[in-house]
Amino acid sequence: MLKRWWIWGPLMLLALFAYLLLQFFFSTLRIRHAVEPLEARQSGDGRLRHVVLISQELDNPFWRSVEQRNR
Structure with missing residues (x-):
């Protein structure tokens, strides 16, 4: 029985x-x-593309800083 298990x-x-x-x-x-x-x-075509990011928090400091940089 043990040999079968090893196979x-x-x-x-x-x-x-x-x-x-x-x-x-x-x-x-x-x-x-x-x-x-x-x-x-x-x-x-070389057009400007927009990326929409949806975060779970409305006042996330990281995404606020991204928003400020892109204005």
């Missing part, structure tokens, strides 16, 4: 590792596919 245990761990690695790979491909249209849109 199936590492095989199960290897299968779990391979599954997680494949999930990471596919999620990376999905993210890359979602970002490609954004990169193509930004490179062409």
Whole structure:
């Protein structure tokens, strides 16, 4: 019985590792596919882009300083 555990245990761990690695790979491909249209849109016309940041606090000192710098 102990010999079976030494065979199936590492095989199960290897299968779990391979599954997680494949999930990471596919999620990376999905993210890359979602970002490609954004990169193509930004490179062409040279217009000024606006970034909207939503913070959880209304009076966050960091974002107030960013707001003051961008005026």
